Amino acid sequence: MVGGGGHALVCIEVLRELGCHVVACLSDDPEAAPPGLDVPIAGGSRDIARLLADAGTHCFVAVGDNRSRARLTALVVAAGGTLVPAVSANAVVSPTATIGPGALVMPGAVVNAWATVGAGAIVNTRASIDHECSVGDWSHVGPGATLAGNVTVGEGALVGVGVSVIPGRMIGAWSTVGAGAAVVRDVEPSTVVAGVPATVGYAGSGTRK
Ligand SMILES: CC(C)(COP(=O)(O)OP(=O)(O)OC[C@H]1O[C@@H](n2cnc3c(N)ncnc32)[C@H](O)[C@@H]1OP(=O)(O)O)[C@@H](O)C(=O)NCCC(=O)NCCS
Incomplete structure (x- = not known):
């Protein structure tokens, strides 16, 4: 998952309902992670390509800001990720x-x-x-x-x-x-x-x- 803030919390719950296992989050602001985040933060947006290679190709961008979400999704797609x-x-x-x-x-x-x-x-x-x-x-x-x-x-x-x-x-x-x-x-x-x-x-x- 790209994102590790409050929006990520709700996205994780929706994905889990669907049977997904969320392996790791990437966040450029790990200090702001909410207390309820129970998925490890494994790096920031610069680590997208590495994490997709390590953990498989499925990715969800859980960032509330619309421009940031578009930008980060482009990075995921460029790294060969599949958007779920x-x-x-x-x-x-x-x-x-x-x-x-x-x-x-x-x-x-x-x-x-x-x-x-x-x-x-x-x-x-x-x-x-x-x-x-x-x-x-x-x-x-x-x-x-x-x-x-x-x-x-x-x-x-x-x-x-x-x-x-x-x-x-x-x-x-x-x-x-x-x-x-x-x-x-x-x-x-x-x-x-x-x-x-x-x-x-x-x-x-x-x-x-
Ligand atoms: C309209 C909006 C974009 C304005 O943002 P802003 O420029 O930061 O606005 P401010 O908080 O500085 O307020 C500026 C003035 O606009 C008024 N105002 C702010 N939002 C308003 C709204 N939705 N409707 C009517 N007036 C609004 C404020 O009362 C303030 O007036 P005042 O100076 O007379 O007190 C923002 O308030 C808003 O409604 N955003 C939508 C957020 C949202 O619903 N997101 C979904 C997240 S899940």
Whole structure:
């Protein structure tokens, strides 16, 4: 497993539910390992190629930050690693949905008919992805977020905890939708929106120094 923080804890539990044995974690910040981490940290990201050679070729990248997850996954693939998806046994995934390599679908999540979840994407706890949605590579749909039908989440976008998105809207690549927002208009790429309804100029958005 690449990653050894809090996000790794939940990923390890999902993988174990599926019968996987997690041999080792790689973390560039081993001091930050949470107390519950019971898998040894065997190095950092510079050790990816060595560890894949030592321990077999299957790998899961358990890093919450979307850009970091994309970067580290590229290192795993370059080292010949095979990305496993981690779909919780306690998620509900339609037989017509597709889940990409290295994606994570957490307990309580629903991925409905003909939805697609891209490579390395995260569908977090109790998130709901309705029919024909497209959740892009390296994106993250946060806990309890609800995407109505035909929503597109672009590559690397973060949809915060508890967000609601009405049908057919597009959330641009590498954008962020703040926690609790209601998305009723398309979101431009690489922008931050929040509020109900979600806008770029949400209260407080101009206050950050
Ligand atoms: C919207 C967001 C990206 C803004 O981050 P930020 O720029 O670091 O924001 P700050 O905490 O500095 O807050 C700046 C202002 O925006 C307001 N604000 C922050 N998040 C907000 C939100 N989700 N909705 C409405 N207003 C928000 C703050 O109250 C603050 O206003 P103030 O200056 O009047 O007090 C972030 O708060 C957020 O919601 N991220 C989503 C996180 C998430 O759900 N991740 C899933 C992890 S599992």
